[in-house]
Amino acid sequence: MTRYNISVIPGDGIGPEVINAATTVLDACQNHYGLELDYTFHDFSADLYRRTGRKITPADMDEIGTSDAVLFGAMGLPDVRTPEGLELGAQVEMRAHYGLFASLRPVRLYEGVTSPVKADSIDMLVIRETTEGMFAGLNDKHEPSDETASDRMTITRATSEKLFDVAFAQARARRERGTPGHVTLLHKSNALRSNVLLEKVFDEVAARNTDIGSAKYYIDAGSMHMVMDPSRFDVVVSENIFGDIVSEIAAGLVGGLGVAPSADVSLTHGVFQPSHGSAPDIAGQDVANPIAMILSAAMMLTWLGERRDDQRCTIVAEHIQTAVRTTLASGPRPRDLGGSAPTREVVEAIISNLPASDAATSEGLK
Structure with missing residues (x-):
């Protein structure tokens, strides 16, 4: 033992x-x-x-x-x-130090808990990238100013491939217990150059996992669909800040952050915490x-x-x-x-x- x-x-x-x-x-x-x-x-x-x-x-x-x-x-x-x-x-320091590139955030509507939306069943996993995206520049040199401030979004092929490999593997594992086995990317490639690369890598990984269905939505439209028709989602994956926001939208559909667990993982380390503050x-x-x-x-x-x-x-x-x-x-x-x-x-x-x-x-x- x-x-x-x-x-x-x-x-x-x-x-x-x-x-x-x-x-x-x-x-x-x-x-x-x-x-x-x-x-x-x-x-x-x-x-x-x-x-x-x-x-x-x-x-x-x-x-x-x-x-x-x-x-x-x-x-x-x-x-x-x-x-x-x-x-x-x-949390942010630990994600960077251990390379915790994926935050797994399952949401499920439990019997006895009321949802604010009309849905018979909600069972999805939101996967948020947690080492780059909109958080990539947190350690950049910062010049204090009351006139202007900026943050940067960075997407890399290496991290995106690992992230999407996890997403498709999770969808495959979830299918064994009855979910559809499907991955949806939420992105903004129509307006952000970094997300053009994100979408391209997603398409490449999806092509290697043809046994698992896939779809893509712009983050704004995808967020609307999540509220109006949450049953269409199984595994949802996105960059850091979009994933942070949409995971809380998903939690709100099933009763709130009090029933929203999470796991920040790499290939070697895992940090487990509730999604709430x-x-x-x-x-x-x-x-x-x-x-x-x-x-x-x-x-x-x-x-x-x-x-x-x-x-x-x-x-x-x-x-x-x-x-x-x-x-x-x-x-x-x-x-x-x-x-x-x-x-x-x-x-x-x-x-x-x-x-x-x-x-x-x-x-x-x-």
Whole structure:
């Protein structure tokens, strides 16, 4: 049996609360199913920076990178800014340091959760590129000015090919569990030179994956279609800033960011975190929705299971997802999903709904 070392970065606001929720569920899985995890906690919060000036360094990331995976809560406080005026957060630095080029953001409409749109079923995966695109120039020299400011968008063939390879592989894997097996590119090649290259590389990768259907929309039209007809989408892929925006549109279709997990991955590293922010206005009140963080922990186990050929991790991830589905269908539900349950009650319900480790399950975990 494999024991995994997990680096845990709670962050700010509700980050520590949802991290505690996720590790509580993971601990229950260790007791139920024999999963073996060791945690190492790290503080690189915006609050630490405000108090000490300390923020994450390459040496810190080298150390964290030796772990098997990273669980990341939520980081950033509105009033804590870098000298350039940007909110402080380690996510961008970690994406660059580890080459985390793809952010996998699944959205699913669960029974018991109301959608603001008319849709019988919503089940899609938004894949956001996270190392270049509109974020490529974050480390460019910046001359402070009250008159003009600019950012640059950069697309490279190498990163785009890796991104689209992941998109088509994910569509193929999703098809095995009943989705259409289809990839849609959202882009703006009619107005942005960088996106002309993005579209060209997409077409080339699609031509190598003819068993998977594909489509392309301009980002504005594609965003409209996502709201009006979300069932047409299976896997959606886009550059950094477009992917960031459209993934939150997709989350809004299924109840909001409280049920929106994510995984920032490269070919060797994985950081798993909810798509929501630190929400400092509700921190410490036991009202945060822990489900996105718990589902992110399940994504971590799925990723570890695939990379290490560890069926135990894969099965436990499925059990966590089943427990979340059961809890959302029957309650209790957190207040952002129309319920009134405190965080701890939702966590307790998810743990109580974990499938029993019966003979069949135990056989699968051997």
